Amino acid sequence: MEIIRRDNITYDEFMEEHYKPGIPLVFTNAAKVWKANGLFTPDWFRENYPERETDCRGTAYKMKDIMDMVETSTVEKPAPYPIIFNIPETLPEVMQLLDPLDLHYAKSNWLKNPMFQVGKWGGATELFIGGPGGKFPYLHIDYYHLNAWITQLYGEKRFTVFPRGQDDLLYPRPDDPWRSELNIFEPDFEKYPKYKDATPIHFTVGPGETLFIPFGTWHSAYSLTRTISVAFDTLNSKNHKEFMKDVWTFKSRQSKAKAVAMYGYAWLATQSSKLAESFA
Ligand SMILES: O=C(O)CCC(=O)C(=O)O
Ligand SMILES: [Fe+2]
Numbered sequence: 305m306e307i308i309r310r311d312n313i314t315y316d317e318f319m320e321e322h323y324k325p326g327i328p329l330v331f332t333n334a335a336k337v338w339k340a341n342g343l344f345t346p347d348w349f350r351e352n353y354p355e356r357e358t359d360c361r362g363t364a365y366k367m368k369d370i371m372d373m374v375e376t377s378t379v380e381k382p383a384p385y386p387i388i389f390n391i392p393e394t395l396p397e398v399m400q401l402l403d404p405l406d407l408h409y410a411k412s413n414w415l416k417n418p419m420f421q422v423g424k425w426g427g428a429t430e431l432f433i434g435g436p437g438g439k440f441p442y443l444h445i446d447y448y449h450l451n452a453w454i455t456q457l458y459g460e461k462r463f464t465v466f467p468r469g470q471d472d473l474l475y476p477r478p479d480d481p482w483r484s485e486l487n488i489f490e491p492d493f494e495k496y497p498k499y500k501d502a503t504p505i506h507f508t509v510g511p512g513e514t515l516f517i518p519f520g521t522w523h524s525a526y527s528l529t530r531t532i533s534v535a536f537d538t539l540n541s542k543n544h545k546e547f548m549k550d551v552w553t554f555k556s557r558q559s560k561a562k563a564v565a566m567y568g569y570a571w572l573a574t575q576s577s578k579l580a581e582s583f584a
Contacts, residue, residue, distance in 0.1 A: 305467060307507040318409050318516075323451075323542065326518035328465050330507070334409055334514045335455050340401040341512055344457040344532050346371045349433075358389045370433055374530045377435025385438025385527055389431040391534070398431070402534060405429065407514060410453050412584075413538040414577030420539075425570075426450045429536045434461070434527030443474065443484040443524045447554070449546035450537035452517040456509045459531035463515060464488060464504045466522040473502040474522050481553070488524055519543040540581075544574055 308322075311332040322329045335341040354368035361384060365373075370387050377383035391398050399405075406413060414420065415427035426448055443464075446452045466474060475485040475496050486492075491499055508528065509515050517523050519542075539547055551570045556563035 305503060305505050307465070307505055309513075315409060322516060323518070326468050326521065328505075328518060328521060329516045330509060331407070331409065331514040331516065333512060334407040335457070335512050337404065337407060338402050338455075340398070340457055340534070343401065346374065346458065346530055346532070349532070353395060356389065356394055358387065358394060360384050360387045374433060374435030374438075377437055377530075379437035382437030382439070382527075383435040385434045386440060386525075387433045389433070391429045391431050395431065399429070402429065405536065406538075407453075407455070409516075410451075410536070410538050412540045412581050414544075414574060414581070415450075415537065415539050417573055417577040417580065419569075419573035419576055425573075426537045426539070429534065432531070432533040432535055434459075434531040436527060436529055438527035438531075439489055440525040443486055443488050443522055445482050445520055445522055446517070446537055447482055448539075448550040449519040449543050450539055451519045451543060452523075452535065452537055453514060454509070454517070454525075454533055454535045455514040456511055457532050457534060458511055459527070459529040460508050460510045461531050461533065462506060462508050462526040462528055464506050464524050464526075465517060466502060466504055468518070468521060470502050470522070473498045475499070482550075484522065489526070519546060539574075539577075541578070548574070 307328060307330055309330040309332050313331065318329070321327065350368050350371040354366065356367045357364050365387065373383040389395055391402075415425065420427040426446070475498070477483050477485050486496055486499055488504065493500055548567065548570060552563055552567050555566040
């Protein structure tokens with residue numbers, strides 16, 4: 305199977321052919337509506353925001369140092385990946401360059417509701433920075449069954465996605481069902497024999513391209529060059545049921561009381577979003 309790439313697809317075509325059936329898509333030019341498209345480069349960030357900091361695996365890094373790290377990154381000695389900035393929190397000025405965030409396709413999105421901006425509900429807009437050889441550490445589906453939208457603004461990343469319905473072949477971890485035990489970059493077929501029947505789809509996403517990953521789709525990524533991408537997730541009536549189920553599963557691992565509280569909160573937040581949508 306191959307990834308489908310489309311330019312100038314209409315919103316209705318996207319909904320019918322990709323969103324509803326849950327088939328990934330690369331939009332080749334949806335990002336043309338963002339000022340960030342063609343503007344974002346390692347030097348642009350280095351010059352404009354040299355002192356901005358983010359944490360990566362317990363270490364704080366400055367933008368200027370990150371850009372040096374990815375410049376010297378190699379397959380043999382890759383820079384840490386991914387290095388992520390929460391854009392609204394650490395680079396708020398950048399948000400106006402990502403307008404409209406939904407690219408006219410990623411809608412509706414209940415995560416825009418202020419109730420989801422409190423706490424870690426997946427409502428973040430994130431900047432991903434990488435260097436050659438940077439591997440996303442695991443094969444996964446996004447938490448809470450959210451849909452993922454990843455726009456490549458600089459450099460090239462190789463993605464791997466699996467068609468829906470192969471969960472059983474991909475060995476989800478018993479203690480973390482959104483994460484796989486497999487190392488897809490060097491699969492151990494002896495230990496994970498069912499993986500032989502899985503059908504990974506590999507493809508490269510380049511500057512100006514946007515990858516839509518439907519909820520529940522297993523995926524991972526590999527940075528081929530220096531890369532800068534913007535990622536966000538969406539929630540609406542289509543993935544709401546799975547979202548609520550995940551909120552329960554995830555929170556009940558902490559405590560039943562917490563699960564009840566958080567489930568109640570999520571339910572209220574989704575009702576409020578649904579109501580707002582019906583008046584939009
Ligand atoms: O661009 C990447 O490295 C993949 C990011 C991703 O899948 C995620 O953050 O959930
Ligand atoms: Fe993901």
